[in-house]
Amino acid sequence: MNKFMIFGLGVVIGSLATWQLLKNKYEQLTQEEIDSVKEVFYRKNNSETEDQDIKDEHEEKMTRASYEETIKNYTGYYDKSDPKDPYVIPPEEYGDNEEYEEILLTYYVDGVVTDDNGEIIDDVEEIIGHALESFGEYEEESVHVRNDERKAYYEIIRDPRTYEDMYREELPPHLM
Structure with missing residues (x-):
């Protein structure tokens, strides 16, 4: 022994x-x-x-x-050049700051990003920067972003469907 x-x-x-x-x-x-x-x-x-x-x-x-x-x-990350720019964070850092709001977004295969109510986000880059290019960096189907200017965390979930398939009845005329 x-x-x-x-x-x-x-x-x-x-x-x-x-x-x-x-x-x-x-x-x-x-x-x-x-x-x-x-x-x-x-x-x-x-x-x-x-x-x-x-x-x-x-x-x-x-x-x-x-x-x-x-x-x-x-x-696995870099220090961003402009403190106002949103940046991708590892999933374990999501929600670290209790003063920040946590927001869920959906990214559809046709490039449309929506909030959790299905409303289309127009200013995607302003809100989440270039996060859509980061799928697979930490997780295949989700990306986590911190936006210090808006004091918010964003979790973006990739959906394999198109926005049109998801909300066909509610689709605004300019997207049909």
Whole structure:
């Protein structure tokens, strides 16, 4: 019995050591990526000519997109550039702030987004940003969004039907 305990202890210690080494490795890789992006931004911000400034601004936008994609790959999300923009969150963060309203939306296969009363949402990007591109990021059939400007959480559920199939009798004339 004593041999089994020693073996079990060895397995646990080995697993913890491996986990710590991998954690440190990926934290270091993440920090190196962040530092390299900061260096690029620093160089870009110190340009002297007007033409170079325009070129640098374009490259900075491209670098920022690359930076955000890198951070998203390492951490599963990225820090949004504008605090007013809605952003996708992991399902476990949905409802964390009790002061925020929780709203259910439905996304139909024909691209129509509705609230829980079946009313069409016209300003989709303003409310949920580019969340419709994020199905499958955390869950296949739902996306969770936090909108700090509106103080709301949105859960968007993908429906395989069309809006017309769902609400044929109630469909406004301009959508028929």
